[in-house]
Amino acid sequence: MGFEKAVMVRNSTACAMEWSIELEKALRSKNPGRRIEAIYQIGLRLEQWSGEPEGTMVVYDMFGLVPGEDRLFANTIFLRLADAFHLGNKRTRVTIVRIFLSLLKHCRKKRKNKQMNGVLSKSRVQNHLELLKRIKAVFDSGDVESRALALVLFGCWADFAKDSAQIRYLVLSSLVSSNVLEVRASLFATGCFSELADDFSSVVLEMVVNIVTSSETESVVRLAAVRAFAKMGCTFSNANRAFKVS
Incomplete structure (x- = not known):
């Protein structure tokens, strides 16, 4: 039982809903520092999640989740970040690009080691059209620096x-x-x-x-x-x- 509890603490599947809610609250905060800190934190959490296998029925049963629920929360997190990029200032956009560059590097290592593709793979991102739509809006209406950041993000989401x-x-x-x-x-x-x-x-x-x-x-x-x-x-x-x- 002690081992199962340890696994539950470490497994990102069980934390996905909590992470999504925490990110939403932080992004709505009037404190710019809190928003930036939350973005960096979710970046680290996504890297952790990317290093874990996709949920199985055993994992879902262990955490009392409906199959696919963890993927729904992951997609919600991506949408929150895309909205923050769309509506945010330069600092917010740069921070979001940085966490996805780091996540891309992490996922590439997994591919080289013939492990799972991670949370950036197309098979695990169901709302990719909505994500691209929000970033494209920044490219279409932004200045040169905003367009460059959008292009880098497209590269991170190449899959x-x-x-x-x-x-x-x-x-x-x-x-x-x-x-x-x-x-x-x-x-x-x-x-x-x-x-x-x-x-x-x-x-x-x-x-x-x-x-x-x-x-x-x-x-x-x-x-x-x-x-x-x-x-x-x-x-x-x-x-x-x-x-x-x-």
């Missing part, structure tokens, strides 16, 4: 964002932006998309090569383009096209 024609278009169009910050953010998203979708890497290959080889490209942009290029799948088609355009 489901890559399937949206609208988001693909935003990423592609931003590659030819006149603003260095936006181009670098777009290249980050491009690399994330290409890592998971060969068809996308095939579309952007020539654009990325042109950025790398252009004498007018700033060094920081060229470096970002090289990183994006490194994430493209080395299929025969891509290798052959890269040889022809280089």
Whole structure:
């Protein structure tokens, strides 16, 4: 019985509802510091959750949950963060991007070790269209820095964002932006998309090569383009096209 209690304390499934409620209360607080602290805290909790397997009937029975209830709470947490990004100030948006960058890094380690994909995988994010809608609204109406942050977030959410024609278009169009910050953010998203979708890497290959080889490209942009290029799948088609355009 002692072991079961220890498992219950550690398992994120049992804490999901409480985490979601705590986040909502903190985001509604008039204290900016409390809001930021809550975002960082939920980021750590999502990393913890991402390292645990999805709930089974044994786990659901142990915690008295309805099957899929934990996933519902996870999606609610993501929506709260997306709303905070949509309606928040620069500091809030930067903080949200930072926790998802950290979560993306965590999930990539799991993929390399052939473990679970984590909470960012498309199979575990049911309301991805609503999430993308809120971030796209920031991209469409924000300044250059807000657009760059939105692009980075799209990259972090590549597992489901890559399937949206609208988001693909935003990423592609931003590659030819006149603003260095936006181009670098777009290249980050491009690399994330290409890592998971060969068809996308095939579309952007020539654009990325042109950025790398252009004498007018700033060094920081060229470096970002090289990183994006490194994430493209080395299929025969891509290798052959890269040889022809280089």
